[in-house]
Amino acid sequence: MKMNPWTLSVLLLLPGPLGADPDWHVEYPDSFCVVEGSTTTIPCSFTHPAGLRVERVVWCTNNEFCHSSTPNVYDSSNFRADIRFQYLGDLVRNCTLKIIKTKKRDAARYHFRFETNGRGFTGRKGVNVTVTDGEDVKVRSSVTDHVVKEGGQVTLTCTSACSFHQLDVHWYRNGHALSEKGHALHLSSLTNNNTGDYTCSLDSSGLKTSAPWSLVVGEDEGRYARRVAVPVVSVVLAVFFLLLAGLVFAKRRHAQKKASEVIQKQEVDCKQEAVGASEEVSYSTVHFKRNSSRSAPGPEHEIVYSEVVH
Structure with a gap:
């Protein structure tokens, strides 16, 4: 045709x-x-x-x-x-x-x-x-282990038997509603506050809620060691500075004591020199008086003089 x-x-x-x-x-x-x-x-x-x-x-x-x-x-x-x-x-x-x-x-x-x-x-x-009817709503996780290290991350996804396109998936932790919405819940920089049972619901009534998925945030061993090491180092440094301050103080005391002893010794030497000078002056005076007594005429000369006159 x-x-x-x-x-x-x-x-x-x-x-x-x-x-x-x-x-x-x-x-x-x-x-x-x-x-x-x-x-x-x-x-x-x-x-x-x-x-x-x-x-x-x-x-x-x-x-x-x-x-x-x-x-x-x-x-x-x-x-x-x-x-x-x-x-x-x-x-x-x-x-x-x-x-x-x-x-x-x-x-x-x-x-x-x-x-x-x-x-x-x-x-x-x-x-x-x-x-x-959505009876098989489930929470799936991006990690197989329910224990996640502190500081880590995990993504929880709300799923059902059919491939739905959700806009208003509601999330709960320990029965309390979370502000996040959507079929995926992203949790990052995990802390102990994120530990709990997570559930999702496909309507705001919360009647069609999934079984809980338990998340436990374990403490990071390295972070724990750092957290313990910080106060230990602080104590060691404090003790070191106290010992250093004590050593400096002791050296200053020792220096002050030595200076005081030197000053005292100088004062004693000065006093001794002053006393020695005073004794020399007294001795000269006495020596001078003795010389004067020897030059004075005695009784014997007076007798001779009398005889000549006579």
């Missing part, structure tokens, strides 16, 4: 396997499952020929065309859409859809459609979303 070239060109422009046009395209995963009560996202992106402007976006279920008469979960032109379905995309390339607190009835095949000022296009493949 011969096909008219014009007809063939038209078919090539039509969306679908036969006439796939790379300028018109919607991309999302084939399928994934979601745990009931959790928040999930359907990742999605789209393209269209340059020069066109997107005016409306629609997410519908179980219909590969998403026509205006088809029930939808989100319509940018309809403000009465279910508030549990939030459009995280834009009118350029991103068409991601967020489903809050997923319910069992949300299980369906979802399709995205966008309409431009020229024409519309629907990703006919769609993405199949299944909803499970």
